[in-house]
Amino acid sequence: MANLHKTFGGYNQVIRLSDEKREELIASRNELRGRIYQRHEQFQHVEDKPYEELEFQSQGSFETDTIIAPENDDYDLDDGVYFIGPLPPGKRPAPAVFHKTVLDAIGDYDASKEVIDKETCVRVIDKKGFHIDLPIYYAGNKECPDLAVKSKGWILSNPVEFIAWFEEKAQSGFQKSFIYEARLFSQYERWLSDVRKNDVQIRRIVRYLKSWGDLRREEMPCGLIMTILVANNYYPHDRDDIALKETLVLIESSLRKKFQCLRPTSPVGEDLLATYEHKDAFMRYLQQFIENAKKALAEPDPQTACEHWQKSLGKRFKCQEIVRHSAPYIKPSSGLVAGVGSNKPYGNIYE
Incomplete structure (x- = not known):
């Protein structure tokens, strides 16, 4: 694996x-x-x-x-x-x-x-x-x-409410008063600096989905929708490849139950997918992304696994030096391989 x-x-x-x-x-x-x-x-x-x-x-x-x-x-x-x-x-x-x-x-x-x-x-x-x-x-x-x-x-x-909503998901310590009260501006600047330095996993997962969507821009939902879908279905893990795959599975499951994306802040409850015209294409791309992720996680060879990810993420997901940077391959147990296709934890959660 x-x-x-x-x-x-x-x-x-x-x-x-x-x-x-x-x-x-x-x-x-x-x-x-x-x-x-x-x-x-x-x-x-x-x-x-x-x-x-x-x-x-x-x-x-x-x-x-x-x-x-x-x-x-x-x-x-x-x-x-x-x-x-x-x-x-x-x-x-x-x-x-x-x-x-x-x-x-x-x-x-x-x-x-x-x-x-x-x-x-x-x-x-x-x-x-x-x-x-x-x-x-x-x-x-x-x-x-x-x-x-x-x-x-x-x-x-109120866009500040959305920042607060997302930052609560990211557990970043954001306070709306940073923006509303001039006396807290220095604290706001420190918070922004810390956000850039820490770069917690949920932000990275949002970027991965946005970048995936960017390759198919005309048929994909906007960045706001991608952000809400990730934040509502985020699966933390100490590995980004597993966190991404599990988050994708949760997003697909949620959308299959009801294809909607409700705005969490004013106007609260607005369905941002109500007028979206490419549902079938989006769900097809999402399923392909999940299948590529499952194949990558089940694959023992890092180079081949990288190529599976690259099918969805494009050439900017670089595989040239993958072998040199990867840990030595150890054959996984049959139980672990079987678990790759399921929505189960694979390790310690730290974020």
């Missing part, structure tokens, strides 16, 4: 967004923030301005560090733009007005290849290949924001 935990470690380093690319995203984000804030300053003394303050908060996979570097380099960052004011939904300008405010503020951003006004955000596509999504919110405070959806109006949506 080949142990490819170290090979998965190398794969994780390949697909995990590098520090250099993270810095590029942050630099672009900060430039856009500066442009939007400068526009806000110009209207600081306008009497009928529909908001009082302007704040920003990055969100999504960049914050939870489940972001990947796709094979085609189309990585992204979500940075929420928060218009803070007292007006209830019925008395605010329409969401499209706030979208236009952000668009006008960005203007002719030199680094941008294209700026797109989407339903829930303004997307800035950078010439380097990545993009920044700017979802727009209005709130009396950042704990109860409404998302500006052009066709539907104002919808309660």
Whole structure:
């Protein structure tokens, strides 16, 4: 039974967004923030301005560090733009007005290849290949924001709640007050640094599924759905190859019972797979992934086992030096081999 935990470690380093690319995203984000804030300053003394303050908060996979570097380099960052004011939904300008405010503020951003006004955000596509999504919110405070959806109006949506939900699964010690209270900003920065250093297994498993999905992008669910499916079905183990296989089995079992993915935070209970059009293809790919994983775990030769994983994970899952880094092969007992296809523990759980 080949142990490819170290090979998965190398794969994780390949697909995990590098520090250099993270810095590029942050630099672009900060430039856009500066442009939007400068526009806000110009209207600081306008009497009928529909908001009082302007704040920003990055969100999504960049914050939870489940972001990947796709094979085609189309990585992204979500940075929420928060218009803070007292007006209830019925008395605010329409969401499209706030979208236009952000668009006008960005203007002719030199680094941008294209700026797109989407339903829930303004997307800035950078010439380097990545993009920044700017979802727009209005709130009396950042704990109860409404998302500006052009066709539907104002919808309660708090991305910080999702960060908190996922980080509870990851047992990272995250507190929402890190974001909501300025006095805790230094603690928030330390937490972010620790997240990057520790890189716990559940984050790696999310990345593996996202990278698998990236190879079949048009037919696969979005990263948010992949993250929720992993978090709800995560199987911890001291080996990533076993943890991944068992998590896949649990995901498939859950989806066969009921093909749904319920949003855990506002709007709570929304089925993110309700309008998904590629159920059969996704379930077929998932079954193939599980079969390849089972074959890999049952295979005594590390090189052959790696090739089974590579069928699902692609060429970035490197097998060239697999023999040199693998432990000597010891023939497994018949009972252990029989257990490869089941959803049973194989070793000590440490995360």
